[in-house]
Amino acid sequence: MDLQLSEQHLAFRGEVRAWLAANVDRPWREVLRDASSTEDSLIEARRVWQRKLHGAGYLGMDWPAEWGGRGGGPVEQAILETELIETDAPPVLNTLGIGLLGPALIHHGSEEQRRRFIPPMLAADEIWCQGFSEPGSGSDLASLKTSAVLDGDDFVLNGQKVWTTFGPWADWIFVLARTDGKDRYGGISFLLCKLDTPGITVRPLRQITGESEFGEVFFEDARVPRTNLVGEIGEGWRIAMTVLAYERGAISFTQAVQYGRDLGRLATACKEIGRTGSAVREKLGRLLVENEVMRANGIRTLANFADGKAPGAESSIEKVYWSEFDQRFRETALDLLGPGGQLVRTSPEARDDCDWARQFLWSRAETIFSGSSEVQRNIIAKRVLKLPQDPR
Amino acid sequence: MRFELSEDQALLRSSTRDFCQRELPIDKTRVVMEQSKDGYEPGMWRSFADMGYLGLLLPESVGGQALGAIELAVVMEEMGRVCVPGPYLDAVLAAAVLATAGGREELLADVVAGRKLVILAREDSPYCGNHTEPTRFADGRVRGTKYFVPFGARADALLVTTSDGLVLVDAPGGTTPLETIDQGQRFATVTLDHPATFVGPLSLLDRVDHIGAVGAAAMLLGVMDRSLEITLDYVRTREAFGRAIGAFQVLQHRMADMLLRAESSRSAVYRGAWCCDTRDAETALACASAKAYAGDAARYVCGQAIQLHGGIGFTWELDLHFFFKRAKTLEQRYGSTEAQFENALVAAGY
Numbered sequence: 176m177d178l179q180l181s182e183q184h185l186a187f188r189g190e191v192r193a194w195l196a197a198n199v200d201r202p203w204r205e206v207l208r209d210a211s212s213t214e215d216s217l218i219e220a221r222r223v224w225q226r227k228l229h230g231a232g233y234l235g236m237d238w239p240a241e242w243g244g245r246g247g248g249p250v251e252q253a254i255l256e257t258e259l260i261e262t263d264a265p266p267v268l269n270t271l272g273i274g275l276l277g278p279a280l281i282h283h284g285s286e287e288q289r290r291r292f293i294p295p296m297l298a299a300d301e302i303w304c305q306g307f308s309e310p311g312s313g314s315d316l317a318s319l320k321t322s323a324v325l326d327g328d329d330f331v332l333n334g335q336k337v338w339t340t341f342g343p344w345a346d347w348i349f350v351l352a353r354t355d356g357k358d359r360y361g362g363i364s365f366l367l368c369k370l371d372t373p374g375i376t377v378r379p380l381r382q383i384t385g386e387s388e389f390g391e392v393f394f395e396d397a398r399v400p401r402t403n404l405v406g407e408i409g410e411g412w413r414i415a416m417t418v419l420a421y422e423r424g425a426i427s428f429t430q431a432v433q434y435g436r437d438l439g440r441l442a443t444a445c446k447e448i449g450r451t452g453s454a455v456r457e458k459l460g461r462l463l464v465e466n467e468v469m470r471a472n473g474i475r476t477l478a479n480f481a482d483g484k485a486p487g488a489e490s491s492i493e494k495v496y497w498s499e500f501d502q503r504f505r506e507t508a509l510d511l512l513g514p515g516g517q518l519v520r521t522s523p524e525a526r527d528d529c530d531w532a533r534q535f536l537w538s539r540a541e542t543i544f545s546g547s548s549e550v551q552r553n554i555i556a557k558r559v560l561k562l563p564q565d566p567r
Numbered sequence: 568m569r570f571e572l573s574e575d576q577a578l579l580r581s582s583t584r585d586f587c588q589r590e591l592p593i594d595k596t597r598v599v600m601e602q603s604k605d606g607y608e609p610g611m612w613r614s615f616a617d618m619g620y621l622g623l624l625l626p627e628s629v630g631g632q633a634l635g636a637i638e639l640a641v642v643m644e645e646m647g648r649v650c651v652p653g654p655y656l657d658a659v660l661a662a663a664v665l666a667t668a669g670g671r672e673e674l675l676a677d678v679v680a681g682r683k684l685v686i687l688a689r690e691d692s693p694y695c696g697n698h699t700e701p702t703r704f705a706d707g708r709v710r711g712t713k714y715f716v717p718f719g720a721r722a723d724a725l726l727v728t729t730s731d732g733l734v735l736v737d738a739p740g741g742t743t744p745l746e747t748i749d750q751g752q753r754f755a756t757v758t759l760d761h762p763a764t765f766v767g768p769l770s771l772l773d774r775v776d777h778i779g780a781v782g783a784a785a786m787l788l789g790v791m792d793r794s795l796e797i798t799l800d801y802v803r804t805r806e807a808f809g810r811a812i813g814a815f816q817v818l819q820h821r822m823a824d825m826l827l828r829a830e831s832s833r834s835a836v837y838r839g840a841w842c843c844d845t846r847d848a849e850t851a852l853a854c855a856s857a858k859a860y861a862g863d864a865a866r867y868v869c870g871q872a873i874q875l876h877g878g879i880g881f882t883w884e885l886d887l888h889f890f891f892k893r894a895k896t897l898e899q900r901y902g903s904t905e906a907q908f909e910n911a912l913v914a915a916g917y
């Protein structure tokens with residue numbers, strides 16, 4: 176066993192730290208609280224920040240250098256993310272492009288598609304959103320109905336996508352569409368569509384946080400050139416699954432850093448407002464312990480990555496753990512802070528250490544996106560515990 | 568970075584698993600728990616010595632193995648899987664204190680060889696409360712009462728915490744055995760008015776407490792892991808409503824939660840052990856977290872194992888209750904969950 180970062184990784188962390196110290200001029204939480212900030216100005220700030228990171232070579236850490244990456248691995252990626260959290264840097268803008276589509280193109284795209292789409296994706300010139308979920312297809316994603324019918328050199332798309340994060344600000348969408356109505360998995364294809372194509376309409380969707388990061392996308396006889404098909408016809412499901420594996424990464428490790436940082440702020444806040452009784456300490460103690468265990472899970476995954484072992488279905492355990500922990504954490508935070516914890520961030524009375532109210536609301540999304548807690552438990556039962564199929 | 572055990576550690580795991588299956592199978596545990604007045608087989612102690620388990624943490628100069636917390640966690644996890652009765656962890660921890668204090672080579676050699684049992688006596692109140700008469704050491708005598716001394720009735724010597732430091736009492740006597748729910752973890756009340764020798768300050772216990780927390784958490788891991796395995800076997804064969812009950816989603820999700828807790832405990836236990844061995848700055852926080860979490864987790868997993876078995880799970884005949892009881896006993900010892908929450912908060916500076 177060796178749970179310490181290697182000399183090489185420590186050196187990389189030092190380099191990232193120095194660069195961030197010189198380049199993050201204002202903590203992101205201050206920008207968010209700024210009364211002059213709007214949803215649009217925040218998007219622009221994230222675009223500028225992404226370009227800066229890209230210029231310094233910190234995007235696509237684990238991509239081959241040929242595609243603008245560093246040829247690093249998940250350990251370097253986790254170190255970078257950890258340091259971004261510690262310095263409270265802005266989030267990059269093109270998260271779905273870089274997180275999901277980039278790997279899809281690197282593994283399954285044509286040479287031409289990589290040359291066309293990867294550079295503007297990294298430079299935040301083209302922002303991507305994800306068209307997987309539909310109003311009738313959430314957890315049972317393979318039941319999706321948006322159709323793509325080949326007509327000459329184009330696919331003609333009809334249907335609706337929903338929960339498309341960044342929809343309102345995106346230029347492009349990657350879509351899972353049905354090319355064969357009879358083949359549940361093999362009838363799905365992976366297509367790239369420009370959002371200003373005639374027949375495509377994007378509508379913002381307001382979330383429980385009040386933000387409209389989500390959108391819904393409608394397709395009415397929208398024509399997409401066949402050259403925008405990734406992989407072969409019918410390969411969409413396989414591509415989506417390999418791409419979703421990228422979403423997993425060493426996420427417990429980075430989440431533990433973020434939650435640990437906020438937990439420290441909560442502990443300080445409790446002292447400031449005089450909540451130091453044993454009931455409060457027991458709540459803080461439990462959160463601290465659970466976050467440390469999450470960190471241990473993350474270190475284990477990171478060490479396995481470094482040791483050349485790719486995570487399998489066990490990553491479902493991590494997803495359930497961190498998302499359900501964050502809900503307990505944010506709920507408890509609001510309990511401990513009293514009604515003041517419910518103040519929205521722009522309220523002059525709101526605490527400036529963390530946006531407690533927004534995080535409380537946001538945590539409800541975490542047990543739904545990227546495979547709900549229920550789907551993750553199905554995966555654990557079937558693929559890890561090898562239990563018999565549920566007759567339903 | 569690497570999470571896997573080293574080759575030697577993996578070898579220790581497989582040899583310990585063989586040893587436990589051969590010498591300490593659960594059927595034997597049952598006989599001890601049902602019939603032994605000592606709560607373990609003192610005759611077995613020599614085989615623990617032969618395997619090198621008693622001197623695991625001790626330097627080679629006194630016949631020890633000079634191994635660390637990771638190896639102790641491996642052994643404890645395997646012993647947890649068969650719910651080994653007896654004072655193993657207590658003996659290892661007491662020996663570690665003696666070795667750190669220095670001197671007393673003859674006694675240590677007897678401990679390593681399994682000829683003598685030395686135990687830490689720390690509890691000043693039967694209910695872990697604050698209303699206690701502290702034990703005192705003065706003029707070469709120790710006076711006071713120690714509660715819940717593990718295997719106090721069998722111990723050849725006690726390492727006693729007093730308000731004046733740590734002292735050693737030979738052949739204490741004056742013990743009253745206590746009957747508790749886990750027959751494999753016996754306790755006694757020890758009334759002391761005995762000659763004693765000074766061992767050292769209470770700070771000798773700091774590192775031992777970290778190792779003890781990890782060791783106990785590792786046994787909790789073995790206890791819950793085995794309970795889950797037994798349950799998984801059962802739900803694959805037990806039928807209700809015309810099918811194996813393991814096919815029902817509501818039970819599958821319960822078992823997914825059991826696995827989540829067991830695997831998260833594994834991460835925490837081995838991280839804690841690694842921190843102890845490398846004297847990492849996070850040791851106190853990692854060890855407190857491992858023990859607090861594993862205690863909660865084992866109670867849940869072992870309780871749900873009984874639940875998923877239904878009525879048969881509540882019978883004495885099935886082995887599950889041994890694991891359930893051990894989980895509860897360990898949860899409250901080597902730093903209770905409540906105490907470890909506080910330790911964690913202090914370690915984090917909160």
